[in-house]
Amino acid sequence: MNQLAIRSLSKSFGAFKVFEGLNLAADSGEIVVIFGGSGTGKTILLRMIAGVEEPTSGHVEIAGENATDVAPEHRGIGMAFQNFALFPHMSASENIAAPLRAARAAEAEVESGVSRVARLLKIDHVLGHTPRELSNGQKQRTALARALAAEPKILLLDDPLRNVDAKLRFEMRLELPRLLRQSGATVLYVTQDYKEAMALADRIAVLSGGKFVQVAAPEDIYMAPATLTVAKLFGDPSINMVETTVRTAGKSATVDILGESVEIPASYAAYAGRKVAFCVRPEAVSLAHKSDGLHCEVQAVTPLNERVVLLLKSTGGWEFLSSLPSSAAIPTTGEKLRASFASKGTHLFDLETGERLDG
Amino acid sequence: MAELVISNVDKIYRPRRKKPVHAVKDLNLSVNSGEIVALLGSSGCGKTSTLRMIAGFEDVSNGSITLDGKAIHTLPPSKRGVAMAFEAYSLYPPLTIGDNIAFALKSSSLPTVEQQTRVKAMAEMLDIGGILNRYPSSVSGGQQQRASLGRALVRDAGLYLLDEPMGQLEPQLRAILRGRIKAYLRQHNCTTILVTHDQTEANALADRIAVMEGGILQQYATPADLKARPANLFTGTFVGEPPMNVFPAEVTATTKSVAFRIGERTSLTYPRSDFSSEVVQALSSIKKLAIGIRPYALHVGKGPIAGQVVACQWLGDQTHVAIEVEGRTVVSVAHERIKEKPGSSLALEVSASDLHLFDAENGNAIAHGGQLA
Numbered sequence: 001m002n003q004l005a006i007r008s009l010s011k012s013f014g015a016f017k018v019f020e021g022l023n024l025a026a027d028s029g030e031i032v033v034i035f036g037g038s039g040t041g042k043t044i045l046l047r048m049i050a051g052v053e054e055p056t057s058g059h060v061e062i063a064g065e066n067a068t069d070v071a072p073e074h075r076g077i078g079m080a081f082q083n084f085a086l087f088p089h090m091s092a093s094e095n096i097a098a099p100l101r102a103a104r105a106a107e108a109e110v111e112s113g114v115s116r117v118a119r120l121l122k123i124d125h126v127l128g129h130t131p132r133e134l135s136n137g138q139k140q141r142t143a144l145a146r147a148l149a150a151e152p153k154i155l156l157l158d159d160p161l162r163n164v165d166a167k168l169r170f171e172m173r174l175e176l177p178r179l180l181r182q183s184g185a186t187v188l189y190v191t192q193d194y195k196e197a198m199a200l201a202d203r204i205a206v207l208s209g210g211k212f213v214q215v216a217a218p219e220d221i222y223m224a225p226a227t228l229t230v231a232k233l234f235g236d237p238s239i240n241m242v243e244t245t246v247r248t249a250g251k252s253a254t255v256d257i258l259g260e261s262v263e264i265p266a267s268y269a270a271y272a273g274r275k276v277a278f279c280v281r282p283e284a285v286s287l288a289h290k291s292d293g294l295h296c297e298v299q300a301v302t303p304l305n306e307r308v309v310l311l312l313k314s315t316g317g318w319e320f321l322s323s324l325p326s327s328a329a330i331p332t333t334g335e336k337l338r339a340s341f342a343s344k345g346t347h348l349f350d351l352e353t354g355e356r357l358d359g
Numbered sequence: 360m361a362e363l364v365i366s367n368v369d370k371i372y373r374p375r376r377k378k379p380v381h382a383v384k385d386l387n388l389s390v391n392s393g394e395i396v397a398l399l400g401s402s403g404c405g406k407t408s409t410l411r412m413i414a415g416f417e418d419v420s421n422g423s424i425t426l427d428g429k430a431i432h433t434l435p436p437s438k439r440g441v442a443m444a445f446e447a448y449s450l451y452p453p454l455t456i457g458d459n460i461a462f463a464l465k466s467s468s469l470p471t472v473e474q475q476t477r478v479k480a481m482a483e484m485l486d487i488g489g490i491l492n493r494y495p496s497s498v499s500g501g502q503q504q505r506a507s508l509g510r511a512l513v514r515d516a517g518l519y520l521l522d523e524p525m526g527q528l529e530p531q532l533r534a535i536l537r538g539r540i541k542a543y544l545r546q547h548n549c550t551t552i553l554v555t556h557d558q559t560e561a562n563a564l565a566d567r568i569a570v571m572e573g574g575i576l577q578q579y580a581t582p583a584d585l586k587a588r589p590a591n592l593f594t595g596t597f598v599g600e601p602p603m604n605v606f607p608a609e610v611t612a613t614t615k616s617v618a619f620r621i622g623e624r625t626s627l628t629y630p631r632s633d634f635s636s637e638v639v640q641a642l643s644s645i646k647k648l649a650i651g652i653r654p655y656a657l658h659v660g661k662g663p664i665a666g667q668v669v670a671c672q673w674l675g676d677q678t679h680v681a682i683e684v685e686g687r688t689v690v691s692v693a694h695e696r697i698k699e700k701p702g703s704s705l706a707l708e709v710s711a712s713d714l715h716l717f718d719a720e721n722g723n724a725i726a727h728g729g730q731l732a
């Protein structure tokens with residue numbers, strides 16, 4: 001069942017349209033990540049669902065009912081924010097209890113509720129501390145505990161890991177899905193970090209230019225990005241791109257990369273003459289000393305965690321990146337090689353519309 | 360060309376009516392001509408104080424700094440032959456981006472045409488060729504940071520100091536700019552020190568990394584050595600993403616085998632021949648042992664580290680798998696795609712050559728991969 005749906009939701013401030021005609025439905029217990037850069041309207045969208053921001057048009061549905069006339073406190077929603085937003089004068093325990101008290105729960109219920117979520121988030125030892133005595137990680141866990149305390153049917157998390165350090169962010173990324181599943185809530189999770197989005201989401205809704213450009217499982221977003229924008233937003237290093245035109249020769253298809261012809265899967269022959277963005281994921285670029293493939297020279301070797309990223313330049317001057325496991329044979333700066341592109345990581349997009357061209 | 364030598368340098372801040380702060384303690388560090396060195400650490404580790412002492416914005420409390428054999432720590436900043444890019448950019452607001460980059464060149468003897476060519480090439484390398492006529496306040500933080508970097512790199516200096524040079528760069532540009540900047544520093548044989556809290560940046564750019572913590576240099580080594588041979592538990596767990604798994608362990612060595620017990624029901628057992636006799640000897644006198652295993656060294660297999668899958672997350676080019684082993688979360692990373700359902704059972708294995716052994720009492724490394732540290 002759709003626990004939460006937004007129908008043709010639009011928001012403008014005067015002549016400025018933040019977004020227009022957004023549609024999205026989330027099943028009960030599903031984790032949907034709203035992904036997009038800053039200023040795309042992610043937070044405004046969450047605030048509308050929470051009922052603290054009016055849509056310009058369209059509406060929000062909760063459990064199949066139009067929620068327009070339902071006050072925020074009656075929507076059954078828990079929220080956590082990137083700046084934690086804890087009450088500074090209250091202890092962690094009082095902060096967590098706040099939504100239960102607001103719902104006028106019995107004292108015994110408040111107590112058991114607080115200790116349940118505190119155990120879940122491993123903060124039972126700091127319940128007596130005030131926010132200023134908590135580390136950033138503990139603050140963030142307290143904020144999550146508060147969001148979960150009243151067992152909301154819907155949980156809205158606005159970039160909750162933004163302000164914690166990289167190690168903690170990584171730990172929480174591993175821990176959160178289990179925690180969220182246990183809560184049973186339908187989750188809308190806002191982030192700008194594609195790794196977080198891929199790690200946590202059942203589905204990702206990519207918000208760009210005022211609309212959802214793709215709503216799909218992480219695998220589909222990465223393996224078959226719907227637009228050039230989506231392709232660029234997912235992956236580190238970012239996908240390689242060059243503008244070119246599809247050509248055909250007999251049954252095969254090629255693209256010209258700054259003066260050098262490179263064969264692409266024959267299925268792209270249908271797009272002969274089309275101006276395209278030819279894109280290849282860095283991990284799909286393989287390098288070898290062989291007689292075919294794009295001529296290139298290694299400009300720089302930059303290790304990236306357990307991988308090595310190579311900056312390459314083709315004879316015609318195309319700069320592109322290859323990402324190899326550090327256990328592989330790593331070419332050195334100045335080495336001349338031939339590059340080939342695995343079809344799985346190669347994508348073509350219409351240069352004008354940015355739309356994906358399926359091969 | 361330039362060689363920088365930092366000898367026995369201390370930095371002690373003496374704020375009024377407060378306790379003195381010993382920010383840098385007896386630092387010894389040398390940077391070869393043309394070498395790129397990163398000072399890596401979290402905030403308060405002493406890395407920025409060190410950089411500021413080299414640049415001349417702070418006095419040294421003790422010790423000396425020489426560049427090319429000449430003591431520079433007593434010279435004013437402008438006489439040190441050092442070019443610096445600041446973390447807060449510090450661009451001149453009334454000057455265009457182009458004039459900011461050209462600023463230091465204008466007082467040089469370089470012909471105007473040559474100056475313009477250089478500024479243009481630098482701006483193109485940093486992808487800001489299109490905004491040279493704009494003012495700092497009208498461009499993004501990432502563009503200001505690139506302009507600040509360009510202003511430092513375009514100069515002819517004996518030493519380049521870069522303070523968190525790429526922290527604000529747009530994620531889509533970061534990898535390609537790292538590559539271009541590294542290629543540029545190499546081609547021009549620039550002796551460079553960069554300060555960063557971001558190990559990804561340090562690993563990508565640096566020939567050697569100086570890891571600092573609590574004002575003390577913890578280890579100074581190549582990125583590869585830092586990973587393979589961490590000097591202590593601090594560098595072991597600080598460098599490497601995701602971080603190294605660490606287990607408290609009890610060791611039992613027989614004539615045939617060496618066994619490390621890391622839990623009630625979990626033991627790692629290897630043939631004794633996997634360890635040198637010096638290592639076995641050293642282990643016999645250790646009271647508290649810690650074992651470090653990097654996530655990439657843990658492979659899905661037959662065990663002996665077995666537990667339930669907490670999370671299995673594919674990120675496009677790698678999979679992060681977390682399993683819970685006797686109440687402890689263990690992380691494994693693979694380059695390929697792994698599909699495991701949360702809650703299912705999974706066993707991980709690790710070879711003796713991937714074990715890092717530490718004395719848990721003082722944190723010092725005992726052995727890496729069966730050989731003495």
